[in-house]
Amino acid sequence: YRLEGVRTDTGETVHFTANFLWMCQGYYRHSEGYTPDWEGMDDFAGEIVHPQTWPEDLDYKGKNVLVIGSGATAATLVPAIAGDCNHVTLLQRSPTYFIPGRNENELADQLRVLDIDESWIHEITRKAILYQQADFTRRAFEEPEVVKEELLAGVREYLGPDFDMDTHFTPKYLPWRQRIAFVPDGDIFEGVKSGKASIVTDEIERFTKKGILLKSGKELEADIIVTATGFNLSVLGDINFSIDDKPLNFADTVTYRGMMFTGVPNLVWVFGYFRASWTLRVDLLGDFVAGLLNHMKAKGVMSVTPALREEDEDMELLPWMDPENFNPGYLMRSMHLLPKRGNKPDWQHTQDYWAEKDELPKIDLDDPIFVYK
Structure with missing residues (x-):
């Protein structure tokens, strides 16, 4: 060559x-993320940012931020900035599956309490994770509806029985047909419960000077719009x-x-x-x-x-x-x-x-x- x-x-x-x-x-x-070409993007008076090219000097403190997306990036970004923003709105066209859980490995922690050698802990934990992944994948294809209900129940546990799960957290596809985002300590759901963040499930009609006009007719106003809309595959x-x-x-x-x-x-x-x-x-x-x-x-x-x-x-x-x-x-x-x-x-x-x-x-x-x- x-x-x-x-x-x-x-x-x-x-x-x-x-x-x-x-x-x-x-x-x-790596050079750029994927952003759809929405009508009216040039009309928006604020900043439009993609997480893959996040400006180091972006000032979002005290501002209203609108995050477009529903995957792991959006779920990670919203709780990370919510405390500094006036409000963060997550706008998604369709929901995705999440697995909320404690941000730790209980098995590894238990083995350390027993003073097990670290090399053993690594190997045991690794094998346990691989087994769990294999079992989850098998079940996602053999009993997808059961797995779906388990995933939704995990989210519902954070948001409560009165939250509109059907609209905002029930995907149209079966589990594991797309990647599933792990939500450490349920932080994005805690943000929604606290009122610092909110979720809107709708489709974009166009960008406006003040924000985004949805197909439902509602307009979401924002100072900054973050397009957490994925990446471009590179062959x-x-x-x-x-x-x-x-x-x-x-x-x-x-x-x-x-x-x-x-x-x-x-x-x-x-x-x-x-x-x-x-x-x-x-x-x-x-x-x-x-x-x-x-x-x-x-x-x-x-x-x-x-x-x-x-x-x-x-x-x-x-x-x-x-x-x-x-x-x-x-x-x-x-x-x-x-x-x-x-x-x-x-x-x-x-x-x-x-x-x-x-x-x-x-x-x-x-x-x-x-x-x-």
Whole structure:
């Protein structure tokens, strides 16, 4: 590979060469967040801010702040600034699921009281969390309505029986089809109960000079509007690739287990898990890459390229992720940029750590999928 880049400090063009690319830059665009293009945004007399590019000198003390969004960023931001603002309003188009809980790990604390060695505490706690995540994921698909009621009950415990849960905290989708935000000590709900924050569930008609006009006809006035509306997915760092002087469109490739791509030699993309810690897959892929490089060295080859086997040629090709399985906005907006998946495990990113932790270490590096030269 020959890489061309630009130094951010001097603007100088620089060049590198590499035999193997290990793409570890994450999966969202760091330079800017996602903000819909609402009508009338230029009419608003106050400031419009996205959390991803938060100005260090933003003064929100004593002001009315309107936060647009319903995910983890919005849920974290509202209680963090509510104490300094005159009032914070959370405006959401549709609700999301939350898990409120104590901001601590009770198991780890109990083990420390028993004077258990810290290395043991780490391993025991890690295994317990992984077990709980696996069990929750299984239940979310096997008994989604039960899990849904449990999640809503957790929120209702903070807000009380008279709060309008159906409007503000009952999502239209089933649990775990999008990420679920953990709310430490229920802080956003405490803010709502105290009156320092409020929640409005409605759709935006347009921005106005004073704030936002909703489709219901109500106008929300604000001094500052924060668009906590998500991020833009970045496919392999938004880098332009070409192979043999032909531009490469990753959407034309088929993914091998969500990390390699047909027709693309010597490249692994680290794409983690949505329903488990991202770094769990980083560990697994780190072991895979090390094993692959050692295998190539032992074989005396310089390149490896995934290719469909003869039995895969008529395989049905599908979008990177099944929308019925996982469908957050950032993924749905960018699905056309992502590689295809097949209907066989080898050609999918299954998002299943509990299967992959056993499967990835056992990959046969001499499988015909891997074409060496």
